[in-house]
Amino acid sequence: MMKVINIDKQKWAGGVESLSKSYRLFGPMKEDDSHNFKELKKGELPDLAYGNTKLSPKSTVFPPSEAMFTYTLDESKPDHHILQDVKKDYSPRAVLGMRPCDAKAVSLVRMNFDTPEYRDPYWMDAYEATTFVGLACDAPCSTCFCTSTGCGPFNEEGLDVLLVDNGNAYIAKALTEKGEKLLAAAGFADKGDDAAVATKKAAAEAKITAKIETDKLSEKVIMDLYDAPFWADIAFSCINCCTCTYACPTCWCFDIQDENKGNEGVRMRNWDSCMTPLFTMHGSGHNPRDKKPQRVRQRFMHKLKYFVDKYQKGIMCVGCGRCVQQCPVNIDIRTVSKTMNDYVAKC
Amino acid sequence: MDAYITKIKAISERLLKDGTVEAVIGFREGTMPMMSEPCFIKSSDDVKDLVWNANCRINLANYLTNRKEKIAIVAKGCDSRNIVNHIIENKIKRDQLFIIGVPCKGMNDKNTGALQDNCGTCTHRNPVIYDELVGDLVVEQTGVDKYADVKKVEAMSTDEKWAFFEDMYSTCTRCYACRNACPLCYCPTCFVDESKPQWVGKATDPIDVRTYHFLRAYHCAGRCTDCGSCEAACPQNIKVRQLTKKLEKDCAELFGWEAGLTLDKRPPLDTFNVDDPNDFIK
Amino acid sequence: MQNPYKAYPVRIDSIDVATEDKSLRTFKFVFLNPEDENKFAYESGQFAELSIPGKGEIPIGIASSPTEKGFVKFTVFRTGLVTNHLHNMKVGDIMGVRGPLGNSYPLKALEGKNIVIIGAGFAFTTLRSTIVYMLDPANRKRFGSIDVIYGARNPGMLLYKDELTAWEQRDDINMHITVDGTDDPTWKYHTGFVPMVTEKQAPQADDNTYAIMCGPPMMLKFTKPVLDKLGYKHENIIMSLENRMKCGIGICGRCNIGKELICKDGPVFTLAQLKFMPEEDT
Numbered sequence: 001m002m003k004v005i006n007i008d009k010q011k012w013a014g015g016v017e018s019l020s021k022s023y024r025l026f027g028p029m030k031e032d033d034s035h036n037f038k039e040l041k042k043g044e045l046p047d048l049a050y051g052n053t054k055l056s057p058k059s060t061v062f063p064p065s066e067a068m069f070t071y072t073l074d075e076s077k078p079d080h081h082i083l084q085d086v087k088k089d090y091s092p093r094a095v096l097g098m099r100p101c102d103a104k105a106v107s108l109v110r111m112n113f114d115t116p117e118y119r120d121p122y123w124m125d126a127y128e129a130t131t132f133v134g135l136a137c138d139a140p141c142s143t144c145f146c147t148s149t150g151c152g153p154f155n156e157e158g159l160d161v162l163l164v165d166n167g168n169a170y171i172a173k174a175l176t177e178k179g180e181k182l183l184a185a186a187g188f189a190d191k192g193d194d195a196a197v198a199t200k201k202a203a204a205e206a207k208i209t210a211k212i213e214t215d216k217l218s219e220k221v222i223m224d225l226y227d228a229p230f231w232a233d234i235a236f237s238c239i240n241c242c243t244c245t246y247a248c249p250t251c252w253c254f255d256i257q258d259e260n261k262g263n264e265g266v267r268m269r270n271w272d273s274c275m276t277p278l279f280t281m282h283g284s285g286h287n288p289r290d291k292k293p294q295r296v297r298q299r300f301m302h303k304l305k306y307f308v309d310k311y312q313k314g315i316m317c318v319g320c321g322r323c324v325q326q327c328p329v330n331i332d333i334r335t336v337s338k339t340m341n342d343y344v345a346k347c
Numbered sequence: 348m349d350a351y352i353t354k355i356k357a358i359s360e361r362l363l364k365d366g367t368v369e370a371v372i373g374f375r376e377g378t379m380p381m382m383s384e385p386c387f388i389k390s391s392d393d394v395k396d397l398v399w400n401a402n403c404r405i406n407l408a409n410y411l412t413n414r415k416e417k418i419a420i421v422a423k424g425c426d427s428r429n430i431v432n433h434i435i436e437n438k439i440k441r442d443q444l445f446i447i448g449v450p451c452k453g454m455n456d457k458n459t460g461a462l463q464d465n466c467g468t469c470t471h472r473n474p475v476i477y478d479e480l481v482g483d484l485v486v487e488q489t490g491v492d493k494y495a496d497v498k499k500v501e502a503m504s505t506d507e508k509w510a511f512f513e514d515m516y517s518t519c520t521r522c523y524a525c526r527n528a529c530p531l532c533y534c535p536t537c538f539v540d541e542s543k544p545q546w547v548g549k550a551t552d553p554i555d556v557r558t559y560h561f562l563r564a565y566h567c568a569g570r571c572t573d574c575g576s577c578e579a580a581c582p583q584n585i586k587v588r589q590l591t592k593k594l595e596k597d598c599a600e601l602f603g604w605e606a607g608l609t610l611d612k613r614p615p616l617d618t619f620n621v622d623d624p625n626d627f628i629k
Numbered sequence: 630m631q632n633p634y635k636a637y638p639v640r641i642d643s644i645d646v647a648t649e650d651k652s653l654r655t656f657k658f659v660f661l662n663p664e665d666e667n668k669f670a671y672e673s674g675q676f677a678e679l680s681i682p683g684k685g686e687i688p689i690g691i692a693s694s695p696t697e698k699g700f701v702k703f704t705v706f707r708t709g710l711v712t713n714h715l716h717n718m719k720v721g722d723i724m725g726v727r728g729p730l731g732n733s734y735p736l737k738a739l740e741g742k743n744i745v746i747i748g749a750g751f752a753f754t755t756l757r758s759t760i761v762y763m764l765d766p767a768n769r770k771r772f773g774s775i776d777v778i779y780g781a782r783n784p785g786m787l788l789y790k791d792e793l794t795a796w797e798q799r800d801d802i803n804m805h806i807t808v809d810g811t812d813d814p815t816w817k818y819h820t821g822f823v824p825m826v827t828e829k830q831a832p833q834a835d836d837n838t839y840a841i842m843c844g845p846p847m848m849l850k851f852t853k854p855v856l857d858k859l860g861y862k863h864e865n866i867i868m869s870l871e872n873r874m875k876c877g878i879g880i881c882g883r884c885n886i887g888k889e890l891i892c893k894d895g896p897v898f899t900l901a902q903l904k905f906m907p908e909e910d911t
Contacts, residue, residue, distance in 0.1 A: 031518065032584065033458065054583065055520070064520065065550035068634055071682035081682050081723040082638045082661075117893070118878045119630045143379070222887050226907045237385040239409070241524035243582045253882035256634075256875045258683050259548055265683050267634075270550045272883070276523075278540050279883055280873045283687070283709035288872070288886075298885075306888035328524050328580035329405060330377035330384045542710050 005172040005183050006192030007163070012170070015186035016045055016096070022185055023131070024093040026060045028053050037095070046096045048165075051141050052320060056105065056249035057098045061126040064246075067266045068122065068256070074263040083267065088122070090129040094182055097135040101144070101318040103158035104151045105249030106132065108318070111311055112252050122269065131182045134159040138200060140208050143321030145334060148211035150314040154201040164197050171197060212337045214315050216344040218308050225305055226297070228343050234336055235296035237329040242273035244323035244331075250303070250316045253279075274298050300336050351449060352399040354481035355421055358447050362419050363391040368445050371419040372410050374403045381457045385410060397421075399481075404454035404463060406574040408432075408530040411439045418443060423451035425465075425574035427474035428607025429530040432570055435613060438533060448477025450485040457579060465575035465588060468493040475608055493573075494596045496589065512557065518583040519556045521549065525587045528580035531567050538562060564590035569598045569614035572607045633878045636680035636725025637665040639701075644720060647704050649785030653751050654716055655692065655704045658726055669729060671695055673736065673758040674869060674897050677728030678877045679703060681718075685711045688874040688892065691729065692754040694761035696768070701726060704754045704788060730877045731896050734759055734841055734867060742837050743773035747852060749780050749823045749844035753788050755869060756843050760796070769801055773837065778830060780807040780823040780848075784816055805830040824851040834860035841867045853900070866900040 007015065019025060020042060027046025028035040035050040037057040069083040106127070113123040137144070137153035146152055156162050160179030164171040171192050174180040183189070217225070245251040255272035258265055272279060275296075280289045289295045307316035317333065324332050359371040375386040375396045383402045387410075388394060399421070407420055408429035422430060430446060433439045450473045453466030468491045473484045492498075500511060523539075526532045539547050539559055547562075548555035573595060577587040598604045601624050602615040615623075639658035647653040656679075660666045671677075671691055678686040687709075693702035707716045718724070736759070744763070748756040756779070763772050777796070781787045787806065797804045807819035807826045819826050823844065832838060840861055842849060849868065856866055872884040872891040879893030887906045889895060898906075 034584075036518075065552070069682075073683050081725075083635055083680070083682055083725060085632070085635075112880060112882070115879065118633045118880065120880055121630075121632050121634075221905070222907065223905065226887070233387070236387040236410070239524065239527035239580070241527045241580070242520070242522040243524050243580075246520050246522050247582065252880075254875075255549065256686070256881070257549060258685055259550075260683050267682065268550055271520075272881070273522075274883070282871075282873050283712065301887075302885070306885065310888040324379060326582040328528055328582070330379050330382040332378040335378060 002174045002176070003180060003183070004192045004194045005174065005188050006190045007170040007172050007188045008190070009168055009170065011188070013045055015188050016040075017043070019094060019182065019186045022092060023182070024089070024091060025096060026057065026093065027096040028098075037098075040096075048097045048135055051139070052099050052102075052144075052322070054322070054326070055247055056102050056320065056322065057095055058102070058105065058109065058249050058252075060093070060095050061106065061130060062109070062123055062252065065268055065270045066122060068269050069267040071265050071267070072263055073260070073265065086266075088125065090125045092131070093126075093129055094131040094133060096133045097163070098132060098159075099137055099320070100134050100153060100155035100157075100159065100162070101146045101151050101320040102249045103132050103134050104155055105158070105318045105320070107158040108250050108313065108316060109252050111313065131160045131178045132158060133161040133163060133179070133182065136162060136164045136197075136200070136204070138165055138204055140204060141321060141325075143210060143324045144208055144319060145210040145212050145321065146319035147205055147208045148213070149317050149319040151318045152201070153204040153208070154197065164194075164200060166196055166200075173197075210319075210321070210334060212315075212317065212319060212334050213341040214304055214308075214337050216341050217304055217315075217337075219344060222301070222305060222309065225301065225340055225344065228340070230339050230343065231293045231297045234300075234331070234339065235293035238275070238292060238296050238331055239329060240275045240277070240292060240295060241328065242271070242275060243326050243328060244299070245273035245275060246271060247322040247326050249320060249322075250318060274302070296331075300333070300340070303333070304337055304340060351481045352397065355399055355447055355449075356394050356397055358479055358481070359388065359397060359419060360391045360394045362445055363388070363394065367417065368419040369416040371397070371421075371447075372407050373397045373421040373447075374399065374405075374407075377402065381455060381460060399449065401453070401455040402457070404457070404575065404579050405528060406530050406576040409528060409576070411444075412530070412533045413438060414443070416443070417445070419445040419447055421447045421449060422474055422477065423449045424469065424471040424473055424475070425451075425572045427476050428471060428572040429574065431476055431607040431610055432572070432614075433530065434610060441610075444478070446474065446477045446479075448474035448480045450474070450480065450482055452485055454575070454579075458584065463575050464578070464586075465573045467491070468495075469573070471572075471608075476610075494592060497593045497596050500589065500593070513553065515585060515589065516553065516556050516560060519551070519560070519585060520583065521551060521556065521559065522582060524580040524582060525577035525585075526563060528576040529567065530574075530576075531570050532563070538566075560587070560590060564594055567591055568594035569602070569604055569616045570606050571595055631668075634727070634876065636678065636686075636727040637669060638662070638723060639726045641718060641720050641722045641724070642700055644718075647788050648751075651707075653704055653706050653788065655702060655788075656715070657693075657700045657702050658724075659700050660726075661723070666699070666701075669701065669726070671701075671729030672733035673762050674734035674755050675729040675731050676755070676877075676892075676896065677701070677703070677726050677730060678874075679705070679711075679715065680725035680727050681711055681714060682725065684714045686727065686875070686877075687711045687715075688730070688871075688877055690752075690755040690758075690869070692757050694758045694765070696762055696765040704751060706751050727877065731892055732894070734869075734897055736762070739839055740771045741773060742839050743775075743832065745776045745778070745827075745831050745838065745840045747778045747823060747827055747831070747840060747842045747844070749848040750782070750786070751788060752843040752845065752869070753779055756841065757789055757792070759841065760802070761792075764796070764799070764802060774803070774832070775801070776803045776805065776830070776832060778805045778807070778823060778827050780809065780819075780821075780826065782809050783811050784808055784813055822851070823848050824855050827852055828855045828858070831856070831859055834862065834865070836862075839865045839867065843869045863901040863904065864899050868898055868900060868903065870896045870898060870903075
């Protein structure tokens with residue numbers, strides 16, 4: 001169907017330079033002892049020798065803070081107290097070298113921001129301007145469990161191009177028109193073939209031994225899991241920070257806040273987290289989730305049950321393992337899901 | 348330390364069986380290398396899950412705040428000083444607690460496996476308050492320079508200092524793991540969450556990030572025991588203790604104060620003494 | 630598609646203090662751009678986000694009925710940052726209204742049916758919208774009998790008093806107005822809590838009778854068993870929920886109860902649907 005291109009690694013830098021003329025480029029960059037997605041400056045190359053980044057590349061379409069509108073409170077101005085659009089740069093951009101788990105996460109998150117009734121312009125305009133170039137994982141981390149979430153180290157969902165490391169070259173599978181366009185813009189035109197991919201894929205998948213167990217969860221009605229007795233135990237150690245939600249590529253909750261300086265202001269959208277008590281605090285002071293176990297339950301039920309029931313597209317987790325690696329008290333979604341799954345099996 | 352866990356389990360089992368406490372707060376095995384998970388044991392059958400090793404670095408006093416039941420808690424030196432603080436600040440009552448004291452030789456850094464920074468300069472490895480010890484008291488370190496890092500920054504020029512802190516906080520995501528892991532941070536509404544009026548922006552604007560960290564350090568001044576939980580919790584590996592250490596040094600120099608050593612005195616920012624330094628009043 | 634986060638600019642056309650303790654005010658908004666009023670075409674039961682640049686937004690049920698042209702009306706309770714500011718605003722001030730949001734009372738399904746409307750306190754706003762809509766000459770014939778049970782703490786706390794009196798005079802609607810208690814000797818309506826008055830005054834249920842309920846959790850808790858006793862089917866009991874909201878369009882993720890987003894899949898649900906949703910209030 002779509003082209004397979006062979007990219008000689010000697011030609012990679014040149015191709016990225018060509019791309020930088022017509023795309024804003026984002027890629028993983030080394031930062032102290034880890035990697036994070038950054039906008040590449042002219043001449044910079046993404047560091048593709050990495051496991052996965054600390055924070056997911058969701059920030060390329062969904063930044064931690066962004067301005068939605070500006071306004072003036074100065075009543076002498078004609079448009080005072082009326083929300084004004086903010087000029088945004090949605091010129092073409094490309095994310096180079098994201099992992100297949102993060103790419104699938106973007107397609108899952110899209111279901112939230114692009115519905116039949118409403119289209120979030122900030123997320124969608126950024127998404128539509130972006131070409132996603134993935135890098136298949138040959139050496140998954142010990143905490144990766146993508147294969148049990150409906151994803152995998154060579155998964156193509158959500159990507160426009162998939163790069164497979166083949167020693168001296170990358171095998172580039174163009175998966176969409178956008179992908180073909182990018183490869184052409186980079187000048188990558190040598191015909192390639194994907195014969196080697198299948199073996200590499202199998203080898204990578206075999207390396208993943210960690211898994212998440214959720215096969216029974218769709219059977220049960222929400223209420224049975226909701227009222228289960230194990231939530232207090234799971235929640236005890238949780239310190240209700242935002243680490244898991246900020247690191248997670250499928251988390252999307254946000255807050256809307258106005259920030260003023262004198263008479264001028266901006267309506268901001270900031271990442272928010274269901275783990276914080278303020279998340280559901282009513283103006284009256286009533287808080288339906290004022291106890292920690294309720295919030296912890298909300299997070300896992302949303303990821304592993306509510307999303308499943310609402311969209312029938314599987315769980316809202318791609319097995320990237322970031323929450324497992326970064327939780328300060330080592331709460332492990334694999335353990336939690338097993339507890340939930342075993343509980344359903346027992347009922 | 349293997350002998351410790353045998354003792355911890357024995358004490359916990361006894362306390363739960365005879366009803367002295369309703370629960371034991373300790374650690375259980377983590378799923379990640381060099382990690383453990385705080386746990387709440389209510390039945391003597393579950394005592395077998397308890398562990399004690401060099402990965403039990405999170406300050407368990409954090410889980411005591413405002414609890415109402417009788418509870419046993421496994422506490423190393425720094426943790427016990429936070430328990431003293433909690434009692435002084437009415438976050439828990441002494442007679443609710445059975446403190447299982449653990450003389451500590453230091454915890455491991457979860458990233459490197461080497462001794463954690465704060466443990467390297469610790470001078471209070473033995474619990475200062477306990478009901479039963481799980482081992483002999485260890486020798487306290489002497490001749491350590493607790494403030495070597497602080498002095499390095501103090502020696503910098505203004506521009507260097509500015510660049511140092513700008514760089515240090517550049518990766519902060521405002522996840523509040525540092526605040527939430529800290530036993531001292533128990534305000535019902537933290538100053539960053541106030542809205543009437545709003546003191547600090549919630550986004551990642553560098554000025555707001557630094558305001559949050561500076562103010563939090565000040566709120567901990569005179570109370571911080573340098574347990575290192577804030578640094579251990581930070582997912583971005585920010586050296587959060589850089590500021591708290593400076594304020595700890597200031598309290599030592601200005602007020603001759605060390606936090607959490609005695610139930611009889613309140614921290615310096617809580618009390619007033621006529622011969623407090625006041626040469627800043629011109 | 631239009632940016633769903635952008636509010637239509639409106640001007641405050643009138644402000645009425647709605648209750649004697651001044652905690653509620655009714656605001657009448659006029660759209661600055663007349664064509665926005667057409668874009669804002671709404672149905673009873675829906676809500677809108679009242680948007681005050683510089684302060685924030687609040688989700689408030691629409692009190693006016695689609696049959697009332699040229700303006701939209703909201704009755705707002707003063708409780709937090711934005712509502713306090715709104716209560717201090719003046720006629721002529723500019724702000725925004727975003728919507729209409731949420732689903733509406735299923736009035737199409739209620740055609741030909743007898744309807745019992747039960748409300749308490751300031752939850753009566755969207756019920757006013759429904760009553761005005763049904764009483765409109767163009768619509769009245771499409772519905773069966775209409776009973777309204779509406780209660781407040783005391784006479785001064787009843788909303789829309791003039792309209793309540795006017796409706797009481799009509800013979801195409803049965804009003805049962807009640808207060809929890811009063812020492813006003815001229816009070817000529819009922820005294821007693823809404824559930825009690827419902828038990829006495831609501832018609833016995835049959836397949837053709839539906840109830841629309843809107844009120845504080847306490848009132849709902851005690852009225853549900855009364856409706857059960859009277860034989861109302863759970864699919865025939867319609868309720869309106871509320872929750873903390875920000876975007877109002879089902880995207881920011883905070884208002885969910887189970888898998889339902891209150892701002893988009895609700896706020897109107899039947900009691901039958903609610904039985905499958907977690908009881909997040911406990």
